[in-house]
Amino acid sequence: MQTPHTPLDTSMADDDTPLQNNPQDFGKSLHGCNHYRRRCKIRAPCCNQIFFCRHCHNEATSALTNPKERHEIVRHDVKQVICAICNTEQQVAHVCTNCGVKMGEYFCGICKFYDDDISKEQFHCHDCGICRVGGGAKFFHCQKCGSCYDVTLRDNHACVENSMKNHCPICYEFLFDSIKGATIMNCGHPMHMDCYKEMISQNQYRCPICSKAVCDMSRTWRRLDQEIEATAMPEEYRYEIPILCNDCNNTSKTSFHILGHKCSNCKSYNTRRIGTPNNSLEPQI
Template sequence: MGEEALVMQTKDRDFARSEHGCEHYRRRCKIRAPCCDRVFTCRHCHNEFTNSLSNPKDHHEMVRHDVKQVICSVCNTEQEAAQVCWKCGIHMGEYFCGICKFYDDDTEKKQFHCEECGICRVGGRENFFHCPKCGSCYMMSLRDNHVCVENSMKSHCPVCYEYLFDSIEGTTILNCGHTIHMDCFQQMADQNQYRCPICSKTAREMSGVWRMLDAEIAATVMPEEYQYEVKISACSPCPNLANPGLTYLDFCSLIRHWPRSASSAVRGTILLRRLHQLLR
């Protein structure tokens, strides 16, 4: 087939849309990695491959902004990164960012490039704002409604250790301001773990749980030998020292919270406390 016939056949730039790509993105091109000169469908495919190599010295990640060459998946022509293939005329990605060299045929994601982040985000520009202190884009519902931790997104998830800033997985902000993958936090919640893995402060609104524990403590019968014993423990969410009588849990009277040592107390020796009612 001649070049002119090919151009005529594929003059519709939507030709083969969403028919090519990988598990991460639908796109009609592949990229040549500038770091190792290998060809992959996307940077995630590159990173997964190189980080699985047997020699740790070969492990590396591709810098998206450094991509210069792409290969059209329709006509197999290698060329400089651009949205339209110069040979067959198709859109190699319905969404294209010339800064990130990012291609995606699925525009329902509402991709946009954030100048402050320096990378592309999904979800629609109108639905996000950039927090300069946290160093990332957050949903509008969090504007003036979250605890800022400097560069909190430019860190690794405390559960799976994946770098959060450019992760394709959803993230959430805990009450303390630290960030974590939504799926990782759900795994913690499924195991009744509600403390931030970094600072041990309560990660979510827990008043309902505290009420339940209040009822359990109120119903606890105190053995006579423990009636007047006191256990002092530090409270993670505040500088207060919990100084109640013994019970099954270490209770902070200042903010009505169970400090970090509570879990170890439950797992270890049974600590009972009778003066909980005096703290109300």
């Protein structure tokens, strides 16, 4: 892996416009697409078309009217790039073989990835097999989850095997190589951070995958205790029902109440009714 290059010093012209001292920096940050600033385009090996990046390719092909023609590029299969400065097509390399400019301040020969904006602190994770942003020292690779996480989550998250190699349960975008930030919920399942915030704003506190609470609900449960204590049920509704707790996975019996059913084990109200008042929790012979 080639590491990010340190930006070269610039001098200032009379009109305060930075002047690039090194010819390799010519056109830096002036070319690219909505996804990346880079001085080259890629030729997609799958359809032989030219795009600025794989995201541009995937957006274009996913919009094709014929579903059979829709496809995504495999970044590692890219072999040819076109310099945006001199328009020379060539094999993947950091520096243009014709005009000598760096086609990206950051370059990864494994991912065939270029980017002039190194403030993202790009780094290549060999375990993930792809480049990520945020600075290599700030992340660690969880072998069980199969992805890089913030160092604050080291020994501080619930591991779910290959959890990141799944789709976001809200927007259904594949998480592993998504350019959006992701978060790990208490249950160990991941989703995009923006999707998580939107879910919480809609007062949804359960994981869409396993139904466990994704945040501390103790204050809500205490408030429910008070409301249930202050709201007596009519005589005909005073009976017990069997429930399953989504948080601790234990079954128990509790008094029926229109406001909620409390788990006798962990005291959570994140429960579901699993039978009628006459049902027993014991297996029937």
